[in-house]
Amino acid sequence: MxxxxxxxxxxxxxxxxxxxxxxxxxxxxxxxxxxxxxxxxxxxxxxxxxxxxxxxxxxxxxxxxxxxxxxxxxxxxxxxxxxxxxxxxxxxxxxxxxxxxxxxxxxxxxxxxxxxQYYFDDSVESNIFESEKLTVRIDTVATGIAVPWGIAFLPDNELLVTNRGGQLYRVKNRKNTEVSGVPEVVAEGQGGLLDVILHPDYANNHRIYFSYSKGKKENGRKLATTAVMTAILEGNSLKQQKIIFEANPYAPTRHHYGSRLVFDDKGYLFISVGERGNENGNPQTLGDNQLGKIHRIKDDGSIPADNPFKNDNGKPTSLYCYGNRNPQSLAINPSTGELWETEHGPRGGDEINIITPGTNYGWPLVSYGINYNGEVITDKTEALGIQDPLHYWIPSIAPSGMAFVTSDVYKPWKGALLVGSLRFKYLNLCYLDGTKVTHEEKLLKNIGRVRDVRQGPDGYIYVAVEDTDTSVLRLVPVQ
Structure with missing residues (x-):
């Protein structure tokens, strides 16, 4: 460590x-x-x-x-x-x-x-964007989705795209077909219908997973939490819906849900959960508190026996690591099999972390950021027993969505990491040497709030952008 x-x-x-x-x-x-x-x-x-x-x-x-x-x-x-x-x-x-x-x-x-330097003067006047090593053309894949929070790839060149407002769409040839059977979501603040992924054996079982903000009423108050549902996709309908994860406790706030999902090569499902704005009560509290943490479960919601934390009865819990603020990116590094994460800091201190079992990532005991009102949250950027991020950003770029570039379609970028920026409306390219970020580029400046970025099975990079005429874009290298 x-x-x-x-x-x-x-x-x-x-x-x-x-x-x-x-x-x-x-x-x-x-x-x-x-x-x-x-x-x-x-x-x-x-x-x-x-x-x-x-x-x-x-x-x-x-x-x-x-x-x-x-x-x-x-x-x-x-x-x-x-x-x-x-x-x-x-x-x-x-x-x-x-x-x-x-x-x-x-x-x-x-x-x-x-x-x-992050407040770009560039305006988007063309669908051609130049970088240091590659020029790309933007192709429109989907339109008309206000906040495309997550994208997943179906066979036959189809996409699944979530709209934070509560809709799930099948997209093909720029046509959006709404999928029925989506649960009611708390579409308030940062909440709604969030990430979506396919089961590793989707070709045989047609099973999908999505995260969302689930609500309930308690003592007259409307509360919400991060939940994960699985279902079978049959045509344009969801069947056999089942909630396999709910983060406790529910909270009255409407932000910091986390909500990224990813399967590793062993078939375990990782779920990121934000601390819901209660930094003093949640991320450093273990036991039954599941907020401000990353979880690992099996595809049916059961708990792996070797998860690092146990309950009072000695049984494993879903908890995999803790001390997280609002993780909105999860991706498996294809070279190493490691789980990488990006995390929203406060004002300054967004992080890239490698997630390992049982580890404390420090929020709010240590931070490279200060509070939005200018107050110092902590005077420490280091502490014994707390894992150092492999990279951090000051100022905060508000990272969301992350993808490793493995495709020969983008040879100059191969081996690099792409991270979306919500705050500054661009795509961040991180060149890597092992786990060290050696250089960064700002791509697609002022394209819009980049919510998700994925490399598709066709080898192309897809980018989900909020509140624009073009909801999902594909990057095509220009020869």
């Missing part, structure tokens, strides 16, 4: 964000500008000693915010020097020299520019 480590960010070029070639040049220019103002090691150290307690250990997550008093150099210098007593910001005129204040302001300004 590795542990979270922290290195003082001396300049933006050493930031945790990995840049494309163009971004590296921009970051290097920013770093040169910062270095020219003075001793940036001192600025980084001053930030850690005087600023991080209130604003978070990583400067990058502090700058991912709205700037009430302005974010230009003069504004930052003024704020550091004179403070804003009504906002709880002390004055540092007696603490730092004018030179040190300007160094610190430049250091923070560099972080602001780092965050701003």
């Amino acid at each position: 590795t542990f979270r480590t922290f290195i003082f960010p001396v300049m933006v070029a050493a930031s945790v964000i990995l840049f494309s070639c163009k971004d590296k040049k921009e970051a290097y220019t920013v770093a040169q500008e910062v270095t020219a103002t003075g001793n940036q090691e001192r600025a980084a150290q001053n930030y850690q000693n005087y600023c991080s307690g209130c604003h978070g250990e990583k400067m990058d997550m502090f700058v991912d915010r709205q700037w009430k008093h302005g974010s230009e150099l003069k504004d930052l210098v003024f704020g550091i020097k004179t403070g804003y007593s009504n906002d709880g910001m002390p004055a540092f005129a007696a603490t730092f020299t004018d030179k040190e204040i300007e160094e610190l302001a430049q250091y923070i300004l560099a972080g602001i520019k780092n965050v701003e």
Whole structure:
């Protein structure tokens, strides 16, 4: 097990964000500008000693915010020097020299520019998109689905696509045919009909699985949870529906359901469940609490005997790991068989993790992010017994959907990892060396909120995009 480590960010070029070639040049220019103002090691150290307690250990997550008093150099210098007593910001005129204040302001300004690189100026004016190594054309596969949360591939070039509002569609030749027999869902907030996958032996049993937000009333309150149902797909109808998993406890909130599903090569079904917004009560609580965790069950809902956690009677539970915030991607690495996951951090600190049994992933005891209101959740990015992510993003990109590229259709990308970004509306390409992300590219800039990405049995990559005219896209390399 590795542990979270922290290195003082001396300049933006050493930031945790990995840049494309163009971004590296921009970051290097920013770093040169910062270095020219003075001793940036001192600025980084001053930030850690005087600023991080209130604003978070990583400067990058502090700058991912709205700037009430302005974010230009003069504004930052003024704020550091004179403070804003009504906002709880002390004055540092007696603490730092004018030179040190300007160094610190430049250091923070560099972080602001780092965050701003994600606000793309590009507008989508063509169905052709260029990357460093490959140009692709966008083909429309499905339209008219408002929030296509999950996609799965049926035989004969058909897709199954969920709409978060509660509809399941069979899609062929851009025609959507609604499937009946879907259960009632709590289509509120982030809830609704969510992921969908096929049984590994679908060709013989026609069995599918889908996750959704299931509701109930208790003492006059409407509660909800993450549930998984399996059913037989017969034509355009679901038959023999059976709920095989319900995450307890139910909660009144309408967010952080998690809800990704994936089968491994042994036929076990993994289910991600978010902590439903209760970070203090759920992700670090074991026993009967199933929120903020990833679960492993058999295809019929029964529990594998070698699952790592047992109940009070010594029987195995579905729990596989814990300390998760809101995992919205699960994928099996085809090279190693490992289960990979992406997880929504708060403001900053989205993660890629390799999921192993019995492991604590730390939320909210450690985090690379701060809260949405700017408050620090924890001052720790490492702790004994907590697994370090193999990669994280500051600012948060809001990752959803993940796929390993194994197809020869995309030879320059083969072996890389694709992750959708909800927040910044693009597709993130991670080049890998083993478990290390060595380089990233931002693909399909401003395409829309990317909810899911999958590699189909035809070798092509399919992308589900929210609230656009084109709900599911296929990437076709341009020769």
